[in-house]
Amino acid sequence: MSVLLEVENLAKHYPVRKGAILARQVGLVRAVDGVSFTLNRGETLALVGESGCGKSTTARLVLRLIEPTTGAVKFKGTDITTLDGATLKGFRRNAQIVFQDPYASLNPRYTVGQTISEPMEVHNIGDAASRRARVEELLKLVGLAPYHAQRYGHEFSGGQRQRIGIARALAVEPDLVVCDEPVSALDVSIQAQVVNLLRDLQRRLGLAYLFIAHDLAVVKHVADRIAVMYLGRIVEIGEKRALFSNPRHPYTRALLAAIPHPDPSRKGRVTPLGGDVPSPMNIPPGCRFHTRCPYAQDICRQQDPVLKDGVACHLADQLPPAGVDFAGGLAPNAAKRLALYAEAAARS
Amino acid sequence: MSEPLLRIEGLRTVFRTSGGDVPAVDGVSLEVHRGKTLGIVGESGCGKSVLSLSVMRLVAHPGRIAAGRVMLGQRDLASLSMAEMRQVRGRDIAMIFQEPMTSLNPVHSVGFQITEAIRAHDPRASNAELRNRGIEALKRVRIPSPERRFDEYPHQLSGGMRQRVMIAMALACSPKLLIADEPTTALDVTVQAQILDLLRELQAETGMAIILITHDLGVIAEMTDEVAVMYSGKVVERTNARALFEDPQHPYTLGLLGSIPRLDEDRENLLAIRGTVPPPFNLPPGCRFNPRCPFAIDSCRAEIPPLRSIIPGHEVACIRAPVEASVAA
Ligand SMILES: Nc1ncnc2c1ncn2[C@@H]1O[C@H](COP(=O)(O)OP(=O)(O)OP(=O)(O)O)[C@@H](O)[C@H]1O
Ligand SMILES: Nc1ncnc2c1ncn2[C@@H]1O[C@H](COP(=O)(O)OP(=O)(O)OP(=O)(O)O)[C@@H](O)[C@H]1O
Ligand code: SF4
Ligand code: SF4
Ligand SMILES: [Mg+2]
Ligand SMILES: [Mg+2]
Numbered sequence: 310m311s312v313l314l315e316v317e318n319l320a321k322h323y324p325v326r327k328g329a330i331l332a333r334q335v336g337l338v339r340a341v342d343g344v345s346f347t348l349n350r351g352e353t354l355a356l357v358g359e360s361g362c363g364k365s366t367t368a369r370l371v372l373r374l375i376e377p378t379t380g381a382v383k384f385k386g387t388d389i390t391t392l393d394g395a396t397l398k399g400f401r402r403n404a405q406i407v408f409q410d411p412y413a414s415l416n417p418r419y420t421v422g423q424t425i426s427e428p429m430e431v432h433n434i435g436d437a438a439s440r441r442a443r444v445e446e447l448l449k450l451v452g453l454a455p456y457h458a459q460r461y462g463h464e465f466s467g468g469q470r471q472r473i474g475i476a477r478a479l480a481v482e483p484d485l486v487v488c489d490e491p492v493s494a495l496d497v498s499i500q501a502q503v504v505n506l507l508r509d510l511q512r513r514l515g516l517a518y519l520f521i522a523h524d525l526a527v528v529k530h531v532a533d534r535i536a537v538m539y540l541g542r543i544v545e546i547g548e549k550r551a552l553f554s555n556p557r558h559p560y561t562r563a564l565l566a567a568i569p570h571p572d573p574s575r576k577g578r579v580t581p582l583g584g585d586v587p588s589p590m591n592i593p594p595g596c597r598f599h600t601r602c603p604y605a606q607d608i609c610r611q612q613d614p615v616l617k618d619g620v621a622c623h624l625a626d627q628l629p630p631a632g633v634d635f636a637g638g639l640a641p642n643a644a645k646r647l648a649l650y651a652e653a654a655a656r657s
Numbered sequence: 658m659s660e661p662l663l664r665i666e667g668l669r670t671v672f673r674t675s676g677g678d679v680p681a682v683d684g685v686s687l688e689v690h691r692g693k694t695l696g697i698v699g700e701s702g703c704g705k706s707v708l709s710l711s712v713m714r715l716v717a718h719p720g721r722i723a724a725g726r727v728m729l730g731q732r733d734l735a736s737l738s739m740a741e742m743r744q745v746r747g748r749d750i751a752m753i754f755q756e757p758m759t760s761l762n763p764v765h766s767v768g769f770q771i772t773e774a775i776r777a778h779d780p781r782a783s784n785a786e787l788r789n790r791g792i793e794a795l796k797r798v799r800i801p802s803p804e805r806r807f808d809e810y811p812h813q814l815s816g817g818m819r820q821r822v823m824i825a826m827a828l829a830c831s832p833k834l835l836i837a838d839e840p841t842t843a844l845d846v847t848v849q850a851q852i853l854d855l856l857r858e859l860q861a862e863t864g865m866a867i868i869l870i871t872h873d874l875g876v877i878a879e880m881t882d883e884v885a886v887m888y889s890g891k892v893v894e895r896t897n898a899r900a901l902f903e904d905p906q907h908p909y910t911l912g913l914l915g916s917i918p919r920l921d922e923d924r925e926n927l928l929a930i931r932g933t934v935p936p937p938f939n940l941p942p943g944c945r946f947n948p949r950c951p952f953a954i955d956s957c958r959a960e961i962p963p964l965r966s967i968i969p970g971h972e973v974a975c976i977r978a979p980v981e982a983s984v985a986a
Binding site for chain 2: 359360466468469496497498499500501502504505508523525526527529530553563564565566567568569570571572573574575576577579580581582583585586633637638639640642643645646647649650651653654656657
């Protein structure tokens with residue numbers, strides 16, 4: 310498999326200033342604080358972690374919608390943080406984004422057809438007639454109908470608007486699509502439609518996804534590999550099955566233990582992690598997780614662990630095993646009726 | 658089972674529009690028992706919030722309760738005066754919402770807002786006593802350094818901490834029933850686990866009943882005793898939490914279960930439910946789920962299927978349930 314994207318030691322720090330005229334710097338928000346990962350062609354890497362851990366900032370840095378404080382983003386071997394002019398435009402065509410809020414990301418005065426063909430116009434692709442044909446093709450690809458091109462965004466439901474956002478991102482045939490919480494605002498039945506669509510498109514078009522989400526069950530369904538972020542850093546990264554069956558970082562374990570399962574026989578098994586996430590203006594010294602970690606030792610308060618073999622924890626090799634029990638699954642009656650549902654849905 | 662704490666009977670809440678009255682809650686009957694948790698699950702717009710606001714008599718114009726009763730003991734809350742209802746709120750029934758920031762007043766300290774809730778029902782309490790009881794209330798919801806937090810403002814607290822304050826305010830007068838409308842939807846999963854844990858502990862301590870509204874079937878399995886599944890303003894399935902997952906009956910419930918990815922299972926494709934929820938001003942004839950239902954037949958469009966008992970304690974509003982019997986026939 311060939312590498313599409315290489316992110317090296319990426320950081321984004323925001324100075325915090327006080328005072329109106331002679332503003333002086335009173336602090337530094339370390340939104341992203343040394344992140345490295347690779348993404349292969351046709352692969353899905355998920356970024357997970359709690360609110361404020363730096364997922365969206367990482368996404369923006371990767372697309373160079375914002376400038377990094379330090380670090381490199383190599384796309385097909387070229388560092389895009391140094392590009393400008395035509396080469397930057399070429400990169401932008403290859404890397405697209407789908408946002409969480411399909412309502413906010415669509416121009417209300419544009420028809421759906423205009424919304425989808427705008428990126429093609431920006432990149433001078435085709436003439437008016439071929440763009441119209443391409444819009445029709447894209448609408449069909451995402452499960453909408455050609456006549457929808459004449460309608461406006463507000464006439465569509467949340468799930469349909471997300472389909473429009475996906476069609477727009479695919480219009481210029483990118484290799485990389487960054488999905489920033491693409492299904493988080495949708496109802497579960499619609500979320501499932503969009504998740505199925507994204508997977509189907511990936512298989513057909515060979516897309517690579519950088520997929521940001523906070524729902525680990527969704528992530529497990531769509532991702533090949535998962536990176537767990539905490540306070541601006543990746544604390545664990547790995548193949549998804551290994552990460553769920555043998556989570557090595559205490560924070561990954563805490564995340565998995567906090568998920569309520571749709572299975573009442575496991576009632577009461579959810580175990581909360583104590584405390585709150587510290588402010589990214591005030592990241593704890595040593596291991597940034599030590600203020601909440603049940604295993605913290607002296608070394609954790611003094612030395613910042615580096616990401617090694619996919620985990621950043623001094624004690625990773627000494628912790629007792631923990632992981633999701635994959636033996637559960639649907640109850641027999643539920644499985645039987647779901648199978649009937651699927652059969653009936655396929656027939657009608 | 659003993660006499661329920663709250664019995665909702667045939668509740669119908671409508672919104673007046675230029676095109677006539679539109680039902681948001683349409684003939685809902687439910688029971689809540691002492692010390693138990695009733696879960697209400699369903700997708701956006703199915704009427705979960707309007708149902709809970711109706712119980713609290715907080716539905717604002719152009720909405721109104723058009724029919725039905727909300728029996729708390731011998732009293733019908735739907736027919737109380739506003740003054741009588743103010744006495745019920747807080748003391749008998751309290752409510753918490755999804756977004757604690759919008760329900761907390763940003764210009765008043767945490768302590769001021771908590772003591773207001775206490776003072777409303779106990780106007781003779783002294784200031785010192787109010788402060789003590791307020792700090793006590795913060796302690797009960799496990800807020801660290803409650804004396805300091807008492808004097809802080811909502812923006813100084815994290816989302817989880819704000820939801821704890823909301824719970825402290827709701828429980829200040831020891832209500833018999835807490836209505837929690839998506840109390841953890843806006844929170845991170847580890848903070849959600851803290852809040853769910855807290856609600857469970859407080860319920861064990863006080864014996865209060867809870868109505869927990871959520872769209873997350875994991876939260877339903879983790880927290881509830883009884884469950885009602887709502888679709889388009891109606892309850893379509895009602896049973897205990899175990900049976901909902903082990904013996905799900907209504908095709909909509911099946912669709913929901915098939916839509917969620919599970920950690921303990923690998924599936925190529927999620928089941929999903931085709932189409933979208935119909936708007937309340939344009940409901941399909943007959944069963945409201947019929948345009949999306951893979952089992953729909955002509956008679957599903959003829960009339961609205963009533964809730965009927967499939968086995969004792971398990972009610973389903975579908976003419977074809979159990980589906981294996983009708984598909985085979
Ligand atoms: N322009 C900015 N100036 C200052 N701080 C910022 C700025 N943008 C983001 N931050 C801070 O950086 C941190 C990371 O933000 P980011 O949006 O990347 O988080 P996230 O992981 O996407 O969170 P969420 O799950 O809530 O979307 C947050 O603490 C945020 O407040
Ligand atoms: N003020 C209002 N005027 C008109 N219709 C309303 C009003 N408030 C609610 N409705 C309608 O009542 C129906 C039920 O809304 P409700 O808020 O109870 O849904 P919900 O199940 O709580 O959804 P969510 O999961 O999004 O919170 C919706 O179709 C909504 O559009
Ligand atoms: S390094 Fe120490 S504090 Fe950090 S996660 Fe590992 S055990 Fe916990
Ligand atoms: S009554 Fe008919 S349309 Fe409604 S859920 Fe049952 S089978 Fe489906
Ligand atoms: Mg974000
Ligand atoms: Mg609601």
